[in-house]
Amino acid sequence: MDEKQRQVIRTALEKYEEDIKRTITRFPERKNVFYTASKAEVNRLYTPLDMQELDPLEDIGIPGSYPFTRGVQPNMYRGRLWTMRMYAGFATAEESNKRYKFLLEQGQSGLSVAFDLPTQIGYDSDHTLAEGEVGKVGVAIDSLKDMETLFDGIPLDKVSTSMTINAPASILLAMYIAVGEKQGVSKDKLRGTIQNDILKEYIARGTYIFPTAPSMRLITDIFAYCSKEVPSWNTISISGYHIREAGSTASQEVGFTLADGIAYVEAALEAGLDIDSFAPRLSFFFNAHNDLLEEVAKFRAARRLWARIMKERFGAKNPKSMMMKFHTQTGGSTLTAQQTENNIVRVAIQTLAAVLGGTQSLHTNSKDEALALPTEESVQTALRTQQIVAYESGVANTVDPLAGSYYIEAKTTEIENEAMDYIRRIDDMGGAPRAIDAGFIQREIMDAAYRYQIDIEKGENIVVGVNKYQVEEPSPSGLLRVDLSVGESQKEKLRILRAERDNEAVAAALEKLRLTCEGSENVMPVVIEAVKTYATLGEIADVMRDVFGEYQQSVII
């Protein structure tokens, strides 16, 4: 655009502004200031002037090429649709195995395993802290036995499996490798992801075990091991999802997640790994909230910023190292316990956001999740929502269809800049682990969460069915319940396991693990050996607790 064209637009806009001013003195707008869901101000109108700083090639670019603003694949969903991956798991391995088979029959293309909280925190089902929690929010896995049952009849060379596991990620990955081996599937054929992102556990999700330094070592051990032995495995899913659920804004979600990503890259470089040996296996995980256009811009901004960081800051050479691949889940915190049918509509909007934002895989939440774990029926509707967007809406037929929209491009740049500001502030504090220890990230998120809640209570944010259009309704029925007998049956399985296995082999493997943890060799091979002796998750985690100690949370309100 040359100066003459800009002048023409400016003149037209001046007249527009004058006309509008006259109109709104007679018919005021609905609000004096309009905001996004993240409380960023939204202009009345966006024009070519809002994207005049953008270079069509360097900033927006070509899909499949640096800086990947428009997507990581050249033809995106025209080639292959995103992976429809529903996060599921509850009760026992037997029950969850049934749900996985149901989902695969329904046309789902990858598994996503939810573990119960004791498993996520490295306790066996018979630990006192596990009381009441066994099998509640995911499946209980105590040993390789449970893992064998979980994937019974599911060939591991035919599915890709995502596991939401962080502090004990090495143990669950070891079990998955061992199950594969028993099925006759070699490590190089295994495909999937472990979440393995401890920093966001300290920030927002809470299932940490060990202090920062040994946690970072476990993570880099996994990077190093998989780059050689399990080359198709995504070794980490650097997660903004939980940061957003904890109440952050869209820009904070990008800024804090990428700051965590930078910390992992730096830890791996410090451990002596070459950037291009592990960076292509880094993956990300984001949230999709209701503010459709802000969310689309967020995904695009995150991709561009990560590409630039990898190339300019870390000197990556392989384009795959610069590509941000990500999973998306629709926003759990946007679901309401009131008029739960409305949640189907919210999830549909969020699905559109994720797809228009170019996600690689997607979990859609079910309408009843503000009340309980979802039933099979509501999970089916959530999966159908993805299928309708994929096959009926038409948005998957062309690449990055919202590119070039004045608002989308301006917003993409705005989020990138705000996220980069956060990254600079975190760098100044010495990196993400230090910023977490200082409580900076947690406090920023909490401030945003509280502001959002207050805005709802003042009626400045409208949530349909909650602070507007409420109705009297009967209490919902037919919710999924996990009964307490799951805990008892897991305990019984453990008792039998401990009686039947070769306990000398277990003790020897655990001793070897202790020595490795105390030293500096990669822990993965000995963890794999230990799980194969049927040492339990809790026994292995206990050895690590003993050597590494436990993380102490800084309590921030």
Added chain:
Amino acid sequence: MEKPIRVLVAKPGLDGHDRGAKVIARALRDAGMEVIYTGLRQTPEQIVAAAIQEDVEVVAVSILSGAHATLLPKIRDLLNEEGAQDMLFVAGGVIPDEDITFLKEKGIAAVFTPGTATTEVVSFIQENVKK
């Protein structure tokens, strides 16, 4: 001036979802109460010990792990055993209606579910606290 109400906000169980607990803690503080927040993964015993030691009038717990039916009655019982029958005990989180009836029978004074305004929690505490 009247002495402010003292509240212990606690997270029993293993779940790490503390957005609700923290929002409530701030709202109670902004309403003039003195608030102590325990942090994550507190056992019923730890929560009760903290409540007694901090000499609070109210215990407000947040739980989203599904373990409410086990943990909440246990906290109430332990409070009673410590002679704190008068201590107001309220809970919030993802808790189905049918469990709320059961929890109220077990002496949990109120259960606040998603979508509750913080002002509602504040006024419930102000109206029901025994000073």
